[in-house]
Structures are given as structure tokens and as C-alpha cells.
């Protein structure tokens with residue numbers, strides 16, 4: 001199975017491009033699902049489906065043609081379904097602080113729940129082998145970054161905190177419930193957490209395998225949009241995902257010669273040049289600004305033709321070099337990490353238990369070290385050709 005994840009700033013064209021990609025894949029014979037993970041769904045709108053017929057009404061994919069289906073995940077329903085125990089515990093804790101039930105309910109929706117709920121679908125479809133390609137139409141960049149970092153976070157929680165916390169609670173609950181003002185979570189809470197974890201099992205491996213998951217970043221030829229695209233590129237790399245394509249959408253076509261657009265043309269050309277050099281060797285595609293909105297099957301087909309050659313397969317893996325590798329050279333242990341735009345001063349490194357922690361700005365990535373390297377300490381780091389090499393030594 002292949003997962004193509006379309007991400008980028010709000011309004012750049014993710015939904016349109018994801019939908020067009022779905023059409024192209026289906027035309028080439030793949031059983032394809034385009035799934036919207038953005039709570040502000042517009043996937044059904046892109047296909048110009050009648051309002052109310054579909055939007056979040058069903059958790060069954062909606063058939064577009066023989067091989068193509070689309071799905072808008074109803075986040076509220078999913079949260080109720082999967083997070084009931086967890087939410088009700090959080091609500092009960094919040095209630096003890098004196099805030100209202102309604103407020104507590106709002107606050108109990110934790111960041112990441114939406115993304116995790118969507119990932120449960122991906123996992124379910126994978127187990128059922130229902131689709132050959134799943135195209136994910138993601139929420140704007142910040143949220144989709146949360147999407148990809150959640151499994152790592154959850155994985156870490158389950159490994160490091162959960163077993164300990166659960167055992168401890170079994171021992172202390174009889175006493176604690178008598179003296180503590182806050183109720184400790186009931187056993188059903190842990191059953192719920194364990195069930196959730198089961199549903200998410202294997203997701204980090206799926207996302208981090210470049211032969212399965214490819215991130216396609218969508219951008220516009222504008223400086224501000226490009227900055228966000230660059231940040232996204234770093235963060236996806238940090239989280240072990242492989243960006244194997246950039247799509248620059250809404251490029252002014254040659255045919256537009258009106259003086260009004262002269263400045264736009266010049267600045268777009270500058271930003272295009274910047275994009276090509278920054279993202280190399282990641283292939284960059286261009287899509288022109290159309291004379292109209294991209295709405296309905298026919299226009300999506302037209303977009304697909306602008307994006308792909310007649311027989312071009314969007315599920316082709318463009319890059320497989322892993323975002324980080326472990327090596328041993330001349331007795332020296334090395335961790336290599338691709339960090340496309342990180343400047344030297346911004347990178348922080350330290351060890352925590354058997355993990356190497358890399359910090360870039362406010363972002364932190366825990367890299368689980370192989371057993372052979374777990375007892376080593378980072379001694380030197382150098383950034384060269386966009387690759388951060390960390391030397392690990394016995395100290």
C-alpha cells in the first residue's frame with residue numbers, strides 16, 4: 001500500500017491536488033481512497049457533490065467511480081467513539097476544579113485526537129487491504145505536523161509512562177481514592193488507552209517507510225508561503241517522514257502579459273528559483289493558475305493533466321533515502337540526520353536515557369538509539385550538505 005500525504009499552508013491547493021491525484025491514480029487502475037483529515041472539509045465540495053448528502057454524515061467512503069472513493073472523517077464522532085473513557089476521565093478531573101460541564105467537555109478535546117482518529121482509519125484500511133493507494137488531504141501545516149508527530153509521542157508515552165503508571169495505580173488506588181481530592185482513573189480508562197494503542201499499532205512504521213508514505217508539499221510561488229513550506233520540510237524530516245515531491249500551485253501562466261501582473265511575475269520567478277535550489281534533489285512540479293476555480297470532476301481532470309503526464313504514476317516513490325541513519329565507521333558511531341534548512345546555531349543535542357534528543361527551534365525529536373549505541377554520548381556534531389552528523393562516544 002502507498003500513502004500520499006498532501007500538506008501545506010491553508011488555501012494553497014491541497015484538497016484540489018489530492019483530489020486530482022486520486023483521479024489520476026484511479027485512471028491508472030489503482031483502487032484509491034482520497035481521505036480528508038482537515039476538520040474544515042472541502043473534499044466533497046471539490047467534487048461538487050451536493051451539500052448535506054455527504055459532509056461528515058457517514059464513515060463509509062463515498063464512491064466517485066469504479067476505483068475511486070472519498071472519505072471525510074467526522075472528527076467529533078470519532079472522538080466520541082474512541083476517546084470516550086479518556087475524555088470522561090479528563091472531564092471529571094476538570095470538574096473538580098469548579099469549571100462548568102460544558103467548558104470541561106470543550107477542554108477535554110486534546111490536541112492530536114483528531115489526527116490520531118484519522119490514522120486509525122488508515123490502519124484499518126491497511127489491515128483490510130481495501131485500497132492500493134490512500135491519498136491524505138491534510139489540515140494546514142501546523143496541524144498536519146501534529147498528525148505525524150503524535151504516534152511518536154504516543155509510542156513514547158506507552159513505552160515509558162504507561163506500564164509504570166498503571167502498575168503504580170493498581171497499588172495506590174485503594175488508599176489514594178480515600179485521601180486524594182482527584183479521582184484516579186478507573187481501570188476502563190486504561191483499557192481504553194490500551195485499545196487505542198492497539199488501533200494505532202504500526203502507524204509510526206508506516207509513516208516512516210518512504211516506500212509506503214510520501215509527503216507531497218504544496219506551496220505557492222510566494223515568499224511567505226515558501227517559508228512555511230521550508231519549516232514543514234524540516235519538521236517532516238525530523239519526524240522521519242520523507243518528502244519526495246513539491247508542487248508549486250498557482251503559477252502565473254506565460255500567456256498573462258497584463259502590466260498589472262508584472263510585479264507578480266517578477267516575484268514569482270524569484271521565489272521559483274529559490275524553491276528549485278532549496279528543495280533539490282526533491283522534484284518540483286508547477287501547476288498554473290487557472291482562469292477558474294477547480295470545481296467538479298471535469299476541472300479536477302484538467303488539474304490532473306496539468307500536474308501529471310498522461311501515463312505518469314503519482315504513487316511512484318521518488319526518494320527512499322531515510323531521514324536518519326546509524327553507522328559505525330573506524331570505531332566511531334555516527335547518527336546522520338537530514339536537516340534541509342537548519343542553520344548550525346539552532347540545533348541542540350542531548351541524550352536522555354537511550355534516546356538522542358535533537359532540538360531545532362522549538363521542535364524536539366527523540367531518536368531511539370539502537371542497543372549498540374544506547375550507552376554512548378553525543379560528543380560532536382557537524383552540519384554539512386544539509387546532513388547533521390552526530391558522533392557518539394563512550395565517555
Ligand SMILES: Nc1ncnc2c1ncn2[C@@H]1O[C@H](COP(=O)(O)OP(=O)(O)O)[C@@H](O)[C@H]1O
Nearest residue numbers: 010011012013014015016250288289290293294
Ligand atoms: N491552480 C489553480 N488555479 C485556480 N484556482 C485554484 C487552483 N488550485 C486551487 N484553486 C482554488 O483555490 C481554492 C483553494 O484550494 P484548495 O484545494 O481548497 O486549497 P487547500 O485545500 O490547500 O485549502 C479552491 O477554490 C480551488 O478551486
Ligand SMILES: [Mg+2]
Nearest residue numbers: 014015038042
Ligand atoms: Mg483543503
